[in-house]
Amino acid sequence: MNRSRTFAAALLLAASLAAASATAADYPTLKSGQWEMTTTTSASGGTPRKSTICLDASTQKAMFDLSVGMQKEMCSRSDIRRDGARYVTDAECKLGESTIKSHGVMTMTGDTAYHVETSTTFDPPLMKDVRESKSVIEGRHTGACRDGLVPGDVVTASGQKINLNQLPPRAPAKGK
Numbered sequence: 001m002n003r004s005r006t007f008a009a010a011l012l013l014a015a016s017l018a019a020a021s022a023t024a025a026d027y028p029t030l031k032s033g034q035w036e037m038t039t040t041t042s043a044s045g046g047t048p049r050k051s052t053i054c055l056d057a058s059t060q061k062a063m064f065d066l067s068v069g070m071q072k073e074m075c076s077r078s079d080i081r082r083d084g085a086r087y088v089t090d091a092e093c094k095l096g097e098s099t100i101k102s103h104g105v106m107t108m109t110g111d112t113a114y115h116v117e118t119s120t121t122f123d124p125p126l127m128k129d130v131r132e133s134k135s136v137i138e139g140r141h142t143g144a145c146r147d148g149l150v151p152g153d154v155v156t157a158s159g160q161k162i163n164l165n166q167l168p169p170r171a172p173a174k175g176k
Contacts, residue, residue, distance in 0.1 A: 028087065031111040032056045034145045039157075041135040049157035054145035059152045059165060085109070098122045112141040 032055055040048045071078050075093040082088075087106040092099065104118035116137040125131045145151070152165035 028106075028108050028114070029057075029111060030055055030060060030114075030139075031141045032151075034142045034147075034149060035139055036142050037137055037139045039135060039137045041133055043130060043133045051157050052147075052149070052155040053164075054149035054151050054153045056151035062152075062165060095122075095126070098124055098126050114139045 035053050035055055037051050037053070038048050039051070040046055071091070071093070074095065075091050078089070078091040078093075080087055080089045085108045087108070089102070089104045089106070091102045093102070094100070100120060100122055102118055102120045104116060106114055106116045108114050114137075116135075116139075118135050118137075119132070120135070121132045122130055145153075147155075149155070150163070152163040153161060154164060155161050
């Protein structure tokens with residue numbers, strides 16, 4: 001995996017781990033259908049990257065369960081509090097030798113849109129030079145799944161299509 005893809009994966013992991021500590025009853029449920037997300041990170045030079053996902057209830061549950069499992073394996077602290085339509089998260093996790101500290105605020109607009117802002121620090125720096133990152137994710141429901149997408153399909157910013165429901169299961173962490 002190249003450096004930028006590794007870093008992007010680490011940032012998304014940090015954001016998902018920060019948000020994963022809520023219970024299923026507390027965490028927002030997104031409307032089923034096709035979603036467009038625009039992600040802008042300081043690490044990518046502020047260039048917005050767009051992706052698409054087709055969601056249904058079972059895909060959302062699988063994503064939530066995966067995030068909770070990763071959070072339990074990797075994080076020593078993960079807190080969330082809800083304030084109306086806002087979810088504020090703080091987490092401290094390990095990724096390799098790096099300790100990730102993340103603070104995020106997700107603001108929901110019903111079940112059809114969200115806005116997430118996260119600040120993340122890495123100590124020691126990730127890949128030797130990334131000490132911190134800020135990201136903004138805008139998500140919006142665009143209607144029923146179309147363009148041949150089925151629940152679980154993700155079309156990345158680079159145009160790669162993968163299905164989250166067809167990924168191999170994660171191996172449990174050693175000693176767990």
